[in-house]
Amino acid sequence: MSLDKYRTALADFISAETGGTAAVTMGGKLGGGAIQDNWAIDVEIAGGPQAGRHELVLRSDAVSRIAESRSRAEEVALLQTALDAGMTVPQPFALEPTGKVIGRPFSLIRRLPGVAEPRQVLHQLADLAEMHEAEHGDDKTSEAPGDVLARRLGEELAKLHRVTLEAVPGGLAFLEPAGPDLVARRVADYRRHLDQLPEPQPVLEWALNWIEDHAPAIERITLCHRDFRLGNLLIDDGRLTGVLDFEFAGWSDPDEDLGWLCARCWRFGAFAQEAGGIGSRAAFYDGYRNVAGREIDDRRIRFWEIFGTLRWAMIALDQGERHFSGGERSLNLALTTLRALECDYDLLHDIEAFDKPAPEKKHRHKSAGDEA
Amino acid sequence: MLTRPDTDALLSIALETLQEELLPRLTGDDKLTGLMIARALAIVQAASHDHGEQSKRETAEIAALLDEPPCDDPVTARRQLAQAIRARKFAPGTPDAVRLRDHLLGVTAARLRLVNLKYMAARQRRAESSI
Numbered sequence: 001m002s003l004d005k006y007r008t009a010l011a012d013f014i015s016a017e018t019g020g021t022a023a024v025t026m027g028g029k030l031g032g033g034a035i036q037d038n039w040a041i042d043v044e045i046a047g048g049p050q051a052g053r054h055e056l057v058l059r060s061d062a063v064s065r066i067a068e069s070r071s072r073a074e075e076v077a078l079l080q081t082a083l084d085a086g087m088t089v090p091q092p093f094a095l096e097p098t099g100k101v102i103g104r105p106f107s108l109i110r111r112l113p114g115v116a117e118p119r120q121v122l123h124q125l126a127d128l129a130e131m132h133e134a135e136h137g138d139d140k141t142s143e144a145p146g147d148v149l150a151r152r153l154g155e156e157l158a159k160l161h162r163v164t165l166e167a168v169p170g171g172l173a174f175l176e177p178a179g180p181d182l183v184a185r186r187v188a189d190y191r192r193h194l195d196q197l198p199e200p201q202p203v204l205e206w207a208l209n210w211i212e213d214h215a216p217a218i219e220r221i222t223l224c225h226r227d228f229r230l231g232n233l234l235i236d237d238g239r240l241t242g243v244l245d246f247e248f249a250g251w252s253d254p255d256e257d258l259g260w261l262c263a264r265c266w267r268f269g270a271f272a273q274e275a276g277g278i279g280s281r282a283a284f285y286d287g288y289r290n291v292a293g294r295e296i297d298d299r300r301i302r303f304w305e306i307f308g309t310l311r312w313a314m315i316a317l318d319q320g321e322r323h324f325s326g327g328e329r330s331l332n333l334a335l336t337t338l339r340a341l342e343c344d345y346d347l348l349h350d351i352e353a354f355d356k357p358a359p360e361k362k363h364r365h366k367s368a369g370d371e372a
Numbered sequence: 373m374l375t376r377p378d379t380d381a382l383l384s385i386a387l388e389t390l391q392e393e394l395l396p397r398l399t400g401d402d403k404l405t406g407l408m409i410a411r412a413l414a415i416v417q418a419a420s421h422d423h424g425e426q427s428k429r430e431t432a433e434i435a436a437l438l439d440e441p442p443c444d445d446p447v448t449a450r451r452q453l454a455q456a457i458r459a460r461k462f463a464p465g466t467p468d469a470v471r472l473r474d475h476l477l478g479v480t481a482a483r484l485r486l487v488n489l490k491y492m493a494a495r496q497r498r499a500e501s502s503i
Contacts, residue, residue, distance in 0.1 A: 191458065199447060200454035203476050209457065213464070269494060331408050338415075338487045344480045345495065348473065 003039050003058070006102040010041070010058075013101045014108075017094045020048030031117055036061055036072075036247065040111060056093055060106035070247045072107040073097045074174050078246040079109065081168060081223065086159045089243050114234035114241035118268045121235045122277060125149065128238045143283070145238045150279025152240050153233070153261065154287025161254040161292060163223035172223070178251040183215035183307070190314055197317060198324075203344040207310050210351050216255075216300050224252040229266035229276050258288065258296070259304025264346050265312045265339070306350050313343035380420060387413045418486045426482050433475045437468070 003010070007024050014022035027040030036059050043054045059072060070078070076092045083089050093108040115121060128145035136142040143151070165177075178185075187208050194201055194208075225232075226248040234242035260266065261276045261284070270277035275284035285296045320337025322328045374382070390410050398406045427446045434449040435442040438456055443449040456462070462472045484492055 194454075200451040202450055202454045202457055203480060205454045205457040206472070206476060209460065264495075271494060331405070331412060335408055335412065341480060341484045341487060342491050344476075345484050345492065348477045348480060349495070352473070 018050040020045040055111040056108045060104045072105045078249045112242040114236035118230040146279035147283035150275040150284040151287035154284045155291045158291035161222040207347040222254045224257045255300045256304045260308040263305040263308040313340040316340040
């Protein structure tokens with residue numbers, strides 16, 4: 001889809017929204033949107049309270065969506081809530097929920113500096129780490145750039161987790177309520193969803209049983225991002241410049257967000273950097289603890305890592321179905337299905353490690369899958 | 373049936389040409405698309421060498437786990453296994469549960485070996501914190 005043919009319609013829409021006269025310059029399509037499409041657009045507004053130049057991102061739904069994702073209107077409401085909570089997020093600029101302007105609903109948000117693509121971020125951090133080492137050598141008092149960023153991410157999540165149902169009474173009414181039966185309900189949902197998939201998933205069934213049997217008591221429910229990881233974080237020179245993509249956000253156990261970032265599937269191959277492939281788990285936990293003012297139970301986070309691995313497997317299978325159903329033919333989506341196999345492999349190992357006392361983790365159990 | 377070149381040989385030279393001649397000249401999004409095509413062809417190539425052996429092993433193992441006659445269709449066999457797991461027929465801590473996990477790990481590893489051998493290798497080299 002090209003947006004060029006909608007330039008005039010977009011200018012008219014923005015003019016009506018702002019009370020000025022808008023001229024629109026279309027930029028290129030931005031990366032990172034598997035579930036929605038993102039385009040850079042620049043807007044010059046003459047007259048009205050928002051006169052001036054605005055660098056924006058237009059976000060519209062992709063051709064086919066997946067079950068968990070939210071509408072653009074809901075995402076804008078979530079973005080505004082996060083902004084009010086003090087998070088570093090792009091400011092919403094306008095919303096078109098009807099689909100009449102470009103054929104699909106869309107939102108306009110402020111464009112922020114930085115890159116989101118995980119490999120680019122990891123290269124950025126590797127370069128910074130090299131410079132840091134040259135400058136500080138073995139000086140343990142100077143924190144490595146990856147740990148600085150991991151700490152910052154912990155602080156950022158803690159800000160979001162201050163938002164409770166009581167803090168936004170009546171707001172975000174579109175979000176499903178969550179309570180002590182949170183995990184049981186998700187397990188039931190996933191089983192129903194597995195029944196709708198064309199192929200059975202024995203490993204996921206096995207993991208769901210384990211999750212059902214090991215679910216921790218839910219001690220608090222807060223607003224959660226539910227996709228807080230590289231790819232949805234804008235990073236510029238090793239600094240966080242924006243948290244993106246609130247389309248999976250909802251009420252949940254805040255430990256789910258911490259576990260999601262630490263899950264192996266979101267370390268992008270940098271397995272030793274347990275906080276999202278970025279930095280240490282200790283720095284991430286510290287940053288969170290300092291702002292949230294509460295202790296972190298590592299075992300709860302590890303439970304949510306396993307839950308997150310299962311959830312990513314379900315999403316990967318869903319992504320594949322967008323292709324296989326004929327809704328959106330794409331080699332990328334077809335290959336994404338295969339990521340579920342990596343999750344299966346991680347689930348089988350991580351659940352075994354969780355069930356074993358910590359000292360035994362050093363002595364690897366040799367099993368059928370490790371032979372070759 | 374093609375014999376000279378056979379399908380394996382044709383796939384092999386197509387992949388080689390893509391990787392050695394075309395991919396080095398591609399940039400940006402085209403490079404990413406090229407890499408995805410190369411990956412898909414490499415998976416097809418690896419899977420074509422299996423000749424259904426893995427499926428036969430899998431269905432035989434599932435039959436043994438369920439104590440039922442083997443089913444020729446791996447998807448049907450997997451469905452029977454998935455139903456048995458959901459019905460809690462493998463109680464945690466029992467020898468059956470250990471056999472089940474070994475089976476699941478063996479099948480998963482065999483399939484992952486076809487699609488992403490590097491992931492398995494990196495996963496096995498992991499270093500974990502003790503927090």
